[in-house]
Amino acid sequence: MGSQQHHRDTNRKPLVLAVALILVALLMAFFGLGVGSAGLVSVIQNANDPVAHQIIWDIRLPRTLGAWAAGALLALAGAVAQGLFRNPLADPFLLGSASGASFGVSLALAFFGVSPLATEWLIRLGLTGAAFMGAVGAVFLTLLLARGVQHTLRLLLSGVVVGVVLGALSSLVMLMAPEVLQAMQAFLLGSTGFVGWSACLLMLVVWVFSMVLAWWFSPVLDGLALGEATAQSLGLPLVKMRLALVAVLALATGAAVAQTGLIAFVGLAAPHLVRSVVKVTHGRLVWLSSLMGGALLMVADLLARLLIAPQELPVGVLTAVLGGGYLLWLMHRSGSQTLGGSSS
Amino acid sequence: MNTIAKPESHPVALSAENVCASLSGKQVLFDVNLNLSAGQWTCILGPNGAGKSTLLKALAGVLPHSGRVSLLGNLIDSLPHRVRAQQLAWLGQNETSADDLTVLDVVMLGRLPHQAWLAPPNEKDWKAVERALRYTQAWDWRNRPLGQLSGGERQRVLLSRALAVEAQVLLMDEPLANLDPPHQGDWLCVVEDLLHHGTTVVSVLHEITIALNADALVVMCDGRITHHGPTHDPATHEAVKAAFDNRIAIHAVGDQWVALPKTLRTQNFHEN
Numbered sequence: 001m002g003s004q005q006h007h008r009d010t011n012r013k014p015l016v017l018a019v020a021l022i023l024v025a026l027l028m029a030f031f032g033l034g035v036g037s038a039g040l041v042s043v044i045q046n047a048n049d050p051v052a053h054q055i056i057w058d059i060r061l062p063r064t065l066g067a068w069a070a071g072a073l074l075a076l077a078g079a080v081a082q083g084l085f086r087n088p089l090a091d092p093f094l095l096g097s098a099s100g101a102s103f104g105v106s107l108a109l110a111f112f113g114v115s116p117l118a119t120e121w122l123i124r125l126g127l128t129g130a131a132f133m134g135a136v137g138a139v140f141l142t143l144l145l146a147r148g149v150q151h152t153l154r155l156l157l158s159g160v161v162v163g164v165v166l167g168a169l170s171s172l173v174m175l176m177a178p179e180v181l182q183a184m185q186a187f188l189l190g191s192t193g194f195v196g197w198s199a200c201l202l203m204l205v206v207w208v209f210s211m212v213l214a215w216w217f218s219p220v221l222d223g224l225a226l227g228e229a230t231a232q233s234l235g236l237p238l239v240k241m242r243l244a245l246v247a248v249l250a251l252a253t254g255a256a257v258a259q260t261g262l263i264a265f266v267g268l269a270a271p272h273l274v275r276s277v278v279k280v281t282h283g284r285l286v287w288l289s290s291l292m293g294g295a296l297l298m299v300a301d302l303l304a305r306l307l308i309a310p311q312e313l314p315v316g317v318l319t320a321v322l323g324g325g326y327l328l329w330l331m332h333r334s335g336s337q338t339l340g341g342s343s344s
Numbered sequence: 345m346n347t348i349a350k351p352e353s354h355p356v357a358l359s360a361e362n363v364c365a366s367l368s369g370k371q372v373l374f375d376v377n378l379n380l381s382a383g384q385w386t387c388i389l390g391p392n393g394a395g396k397s398t399l400l401k402a403l404a405g406v407l408p409h410s411g412r413v414s415l416l417g418n419l420i421d422s423l424p425h426r427v428r429a430q431q432l433a434w435l436g437q438n439e440t441s442a443d444d445l446t447v448l449d450v451v452m453l454g455r456l457p458h459q460a461w462l463a464p465p466n467e468k469d470w471k472a473v474e475r476a477l478r479y480t481q482a483w484d485w486r487n488r489p490l491g492q493l494s495g496g497e498r499q500r501v502l503l504s505r506a507l508a509v510e511a512q513v514l515l516m517d518e519p520l521a522n523l524d525p526p527h528q529g530d531w532l533c534v535v536e537d538l539l540h541h542g543t544t545v546v547s548v549l550h551e552i553t554i555a556l557n558a559d560a561l562v563v564m565c566d567g568r569i570t571h572h573g574p575t576h577d578p579a580t581h582e583a584v585k586a587a588f589d590n591r592i593a594i595h596a597v598g599d600q601w602v603a604l605p606k607t608l609r610t611q612n613f614h615e616n
Contacts, residue, residue, distance in 0.1 A: 086441045219456060229406040234453065279445060281445060283462070
């Protein structure tokens, strides 16, 4: 049938993008393993050297994989948030969920006296749980203040208010528990430097789980793009599915923030970049955004390690600068389009 | 559990009994009672703020309301979501933000009620989508993103999306928005064709001249129905004029009715 054939032709682009993003991630992983005091060549040559072995397997590999997983989780949260709230500017940070997650972590640290650098499983799980609760709480607070999702500006402003207030509360907690101050500082700047195997595996497991859920509920996001009434008229049980998607959003944000701290703009930029290359329904968008986010954060992580070597920048600082620039460019582009009346 | 009535056999497509509805805490529908015959085109008319769109949403089952709304003989709230979605299609106004979806993807969403969850479209779905897109002459843009289309082109794509559901009842809220007169004529042809195939059409329109082609008119004012009758009945014309404070005139031109606004010059703009 003609229509089917035609659709198949245009279907290759998302697949090409997915393969390209996986290749970029593999390439970055290769470089990521080689950057540092012990270069890859020297590491391969001294395969029997236990120190080099430890550097590669216990430090660089989990960190590199962790950067991918954190980026993939944040981008997934961004894609879900943008679809769910029908707002291209929604991301885990603008909705306050990341601040909520970090508030949850700071409370857990202050009350239980653990360090965000700890690598034990139970602690990582506990921090993730606290971050998840914080993220859910913050999203609901934002929705409550905005009185629903209908009004875009109100939603974003509420997200900003919730983010600022929870950020201030996190600072207050840190001030009252100064022993976690130094560790929290690194955490607040966002860094992949402390990601060990437990944190990395935890993020990967949560990513698989939230990815499957997001994909399962993706028709709801497509329906919502046509408007609330139309989505309902298509027989989608909106209330239940929206709740499930908010849970996915909070879980993905919580898992990433608990392990790597506040890494801004990946969640906002990744879905935008995907949409600028291909036009796909949310079933594919969530996958492609995740792959894009993973690749983006790996690139940023590598840059953070290279730019002022032998020291390194917190990757959150780098993504904030790069992401901020991207957002400005996006604003400038849409502004000039509106002014010029162009439809492209 | 109630057995679901056979839709084809039911003479009343949609009915409302004592339906009340509120928006943002303010009541906008007051005890609406209505029976809409199957296989007919009914048009809801009235001034701005009369509650037309709210009534249409309540009839579509997409707005919380009190009272009873029945679709093809079954209470709409007790119908499974999927069954309701197969029987009733909805075309809303100004609610789409799907700029990053292609036309084909948007129209395929109309097939959602017929597809298994996350299943790829089958041959029947592709045929329905192609038919709907060719029907509104939007087939040529099928691979373009919705965001790249003009207002009128988008409206035709969204109409295709509603047509692709292939439901027995089609509800449209201001479907002529952004359509130029030739495409308004095309829309009329689409409606006539749907009626020919037994579909029930209910629309809210601001274009009274176009509405005067419907089988029946429902006239609304201040959240209440003031009249419901056949379009060609002089009493219906009087009710329409009254709803607009007698500031419109309805004339026969050839074999159709035309509504024109009356100017009411009370004060000259340049006078002090």
